[in-house]
Amino acid sequence: MAYAIRPFRKHDAAALADLTLAAIRSLGAERYSDEQVAAWASRHGTADRFVVRAATGDAIFVASDADDRPVAYALVGMRGKEVGHVDMLYCHPDHARKGLADELLAQVEHHCRAHKVTRLFTEASELARGPFERAGYTVTHRRDFAIPHEGREVAIHNYAMEKPLT
Template sequence: MAYIIRPFADRDAPALSDLTLSAIRSVGSKSYTPKQVTAWSDRHPGARRFLDRAAAGHHIIVAADSGDNAVAYSLLESDGHLDMLYCHPDHTRRGLADELLAASEQHARANAMSQLYTEASELARPAFERAGYIVQHRRDFDIPHAGGAVAIHNYAMEKPLN
């Protein structure tokens, strides 16, 4: 299947919301417990958040299938924080994460950012490492959920652009 990498359009917001939840629930379950996956997915703010982030100037790059349906995306903030990188489970292992990270880096360089940084999940970590990000440390933290807290982890990673 051929994919295109393109800028976010408002019409992508529902698809990005849906694919994020699908990725967390399906792919996330390969490295996180059911309780962790539920707490993580319950934090997802929905489609409106993508519209708000785009309006705030955050750079969202979309990978779309041959029908121009969004199947993966990255979200880069103006300070170099790559906040999101998600791919629909039906489209994983096809190089989309690598393409989105490269497009995000290209945008960062064009906008004179000196480094990129992220908090990568267990599953996203290899894609970030392939793109040259370096693990700074493992982040263990709690997600408030259902009146309690669920312990989870990810990795603080950085990539200098000098």
Template sequence: MAYSIRPYKDVDAEDLAEVIHAAIEVVGAHKYSAEQVAAWAARHPGPERYRERVGSGDVIFVAAGPDDRPVAYALIELDKDGRAHLDHLYCHPDHTRRGLAVELLATAEEHARASGATLIYTEASELARAAFERAGYAVTHRRDFEIAHDGSPVAIHNYAMEKALD
């Protein structure tokens, strides 16, 4: 299947909400408990959040299939101190292991460099960590924290990672 990387369009919001939930619920279940997956997924509301993020200046790059529907995406926000934060990198489970993370990371990094960022950082899940490491990111530390879900704290973790931009 042929994919293309392109900028976000407003009509993508519904598909991106589906991508993130499918990724968390299906792929996330490989390394996280059902309780952790439910808490993680609940932190990501519907399509309106993508419109809000883009409206506030964040940038989304989309990997689209031949029908131009999103199957993966990266969301990046630029700090005022010369750093870029890669806040989301998600791929629909039906489209994993096809190089889309690599392409999206390269596109996000190119955007960050062009915007003057000298460092890009992220918080990678247990599952995404390897993709970031292959792209040259280094783990700075493991982040253990809790997410409030259904009135109870749910322990979960991810990895703070960063990469210097040349």
């Protein structure tokens, strides 16, 4: 299947929200417990967040299929302390493991270099760690934290990672 990487469009927002939840619930279950997946998913799913982030200057790159439907995306902060923060990298389960994360991270890096960003950083899940490492990011430390969910604190972890662009 042929894919294209393009900038976010407002009408992509609902599809990005849906594919985020599909990725967390399906792919997330490969490395995290059911309780962790439920807590993680509870923090996502609203389409408005994408429109707001794009409108305030952050960059969102969308991988779309031959019918121009979003199947994966990356979001990088481009303002304030968030400059260079790869905040989201998600792929719909039906399109996972086809190199889209690698292509999206390459696009993020190209964009950031063009905007004189000197450092990329992220908090990668167990699933995203591999693509980030392939793109040249290094783990600085494991982050253990809790997500409030259904009246409890659900322990989960990810990895702080970074890549200098100098």
